[in-house]
Amino acid sequence: MSQAWFQSINPQYTDRYALDQIIYRCPGSGDLLEVRHDMDALKKKSAQDWRDLFESRWRSQNKADASGIWGKREWVLPELPVEDIVTLGEGATALFSGAELSRQFAHQDIFVKLCGNSHTGSFKDLGMTVLVSQVNHMIKKGAPIRAIACASTGDTSAALAAYAAYAGILSVILLPKNKISLAQLMQPIANGSLVLALDTDFDGCMEIVQQLTLEKDIYLANSMNSLRIEGQKTVGIEVAQQLGWQLPDWFIIPGGNLGNVSALSAGLKMLYELGLVNSLPRIAVAQAEAANPLYLASKNGFKDFQPITAKETAASAIRIGNPISVKKAIATLKEFGGVVEQASERELADAAALGDKAGLLVDPHTGVALAAFKKLKAAGVIREHESAVVISTAHGLKFADFKINYHSPESTAPHKNLPVDLKPTLGAVKDAVAAFLDKKK
């Protein structure tokens, strides 16, 4: 019997499909699939033995163990041969905290999980290493896959381009034209992907890539392919490990296509079921007000989810109106006492600036999550004594324009910090330093 397989998220359909089968949806219901694990086999090892094993591999010298994902490979793809792993050292990222962060957000136990400190600068690397490793394995076994394709708001494509290039596999990228950052666009171009800029939005690209990948020789890399979720689910497991095998009271996570929130919950459920933690947290999904279909659905208790046309937002990677993983996300929120909050452009930019003042470099998506944290705290949903981990999904350097605009002469932002043009004399510099120190008193 296999130790892991694909199965429908719809409980009425219990057929199992091998992980090397090219299948993305349940043939019976059309729902998405998820990767299921033989939990009885995993339970043969005690919780303490799992903790010890994971700790022994953390940031190891050994290439596979050093990856935050593959250091937990028995919970990810237990049957993948180690030599087929395609890793770029993803995961095992810092859990940021400190007195200044607590001061800026007026909250003692606030942490930021820096998932964007990764090879391509976003959390997408965590899932892409798993998907490309599995494809690498399938190609070695003779599968007729000629390329891997994805639709993207910029980060998935960067991750696919890098991992595919590293493995010597061709990649095809469908992007919404002029709707992603320059750094994001440059990444797949540099890595040699076929980059197709389509005059539509992400949802339009997603529709086309699903059709394109009906041909079995082009493999689909979007998060509707649940292999991606298997890598992304290690984030919650890492956080537990970093907090001494405990979970916080809350996770706050930005949501677009809504794969990542279900990934988070998948890792948390394994931790709990295998006895490594003894309580589960609550989850808050944060959306930009301009792209808030889940937020709107939360207002009617998720009875009626309606896709929308997402509008322009600085958080361009979550500019998604018709999230493919919405059913998984709603199930997760129901299971985890979940809530949804939204952030306006002003709120997300100001929250990002507060994080920056504490030493972070916050991208706009993490800004959405930090703003949601503030609003949920102000509303009394997150309480003073509760601990909260905000998932940071990208590196701020990918969104330099966002920062430059915030700190531009035209900006009316409350935390703006303008560079000072000066004559090159010691006197002028001394005066500027004195004025700065006075202001900070």
Ligand SMILES: Cc1ncc(COP(=O)(O)O)c(C=O)c1O
């Ligand atoms: C930086 C960033 N944050 C958040 C998200 C949202 O993740 P998901 O689409 O899985 O909800 C994405 C991707 O869409 C992203 O690129």
